[in-house]
Amino acid sequence: MGKKKAIILDRDGTLIEDKNYAYKIEDFELLPGVIEGLKLLQNEFLFFIVTNQSGIGRGYYTVEDFHRFNNHLIKILKNENIDIIKTYFCPHLREDDCECRKPKTKFIDIINDEFNIDLNRSFVVGDHPSDIEFGMNAGCKTIFLTTGHGYKHLDEFESLGIKPTIICDNFLEAVKEIMKYL
Numbered sequence: 001m002g003k004k005k006a007i008i009l010d011r012d013g014t015l016i017e018d019k020n021y022a023y024k025i026e027d028f029e030l031l032p033g034v035i036e037g038l039k040l041l042q043n044e045f046l047f048f049i050v051t052n053q054s055g056i057g058r059g060y061y062t063v064e065d066f067h068r069f070n071n072h073l074i075k076i077l078k079n080e081n082i083d084i085i086k087t088y089f090c091p092h093l094r095e096d097d098c099e100c101r102k103p104k105t106k107f108i109d110i111i112n113d114e115f116n117i118d119l120n121r122s123f124v125v126g127d128h129p130s131d132i133e134f135g136m137n138a139g140c141k142t143i144f145l146t147t148g149h150g151y152k153h154l155d156e157f158e159s160l161g162i163k164p165t166i167i168c169d170n171f172l173e174a175v176k177e178i179m180k181y182l
C-alpha cells in the first residue's frame, strides 16, 4: 500500500486562538480559515494534532479538562466532516526532559509507525519555533504561522539555526501554499 501524506497540526495559535493555558470551553475560539482550509486538504492528507500542554504538568488544568476542551474542537471539525485522526499531547514541563515534548519527534514516530506516512511530503504547521524544529527533525516540510505567538518568535530562527519551509500570516494562506505541492 502506498504511503499516506499527513498534516501534523499544532493546536494553540494554529487551529484555535492561543489564550495561554486555555481549557475552558468559554475560552475556545477557532481561528479564521481553519475549517475552509482543512476541507481543501482533506482528500489528500491525514490530519493529526500534536500539542505541548505543559498546563497539565503545571497543575493549571487536568488531563480530563484537556480532553473536554480538545474534544470540543474535534467535534466542531467533525460537524464539518473534517476528521482529526488523533490528538497527541505532551503534559510535561520543559524541565521534565520527557521524550514527547516538541521538538522531540516521539509523536511523529508513533504516527509514522501506525500510518506509514510519507514524511518528506507531509507538513508540520505551527506558530512556535519548536514546531518547526519538530517538523525538521522528522524530515517533514514545515509551515510557520505568525498567528498565535508566531509573530513574537519570527526573529528567532536565525539564532536557532533553523528555517521553516514557508512562513504564512494565516491558516488559509498556509493551505494555499501546501496545495502548490500537490
Ligand SMILES: [Mg+2]
Pocket: 010, 011, 012, 013, 014, 018, 126, 127, 128, 148
Ligand atoms: Mg502553538
Ligand SMILES: [Zn+2]
Pocket: 090, 091, 092, 098, 099, 100, 101
Ligand atoms: Zn512529554
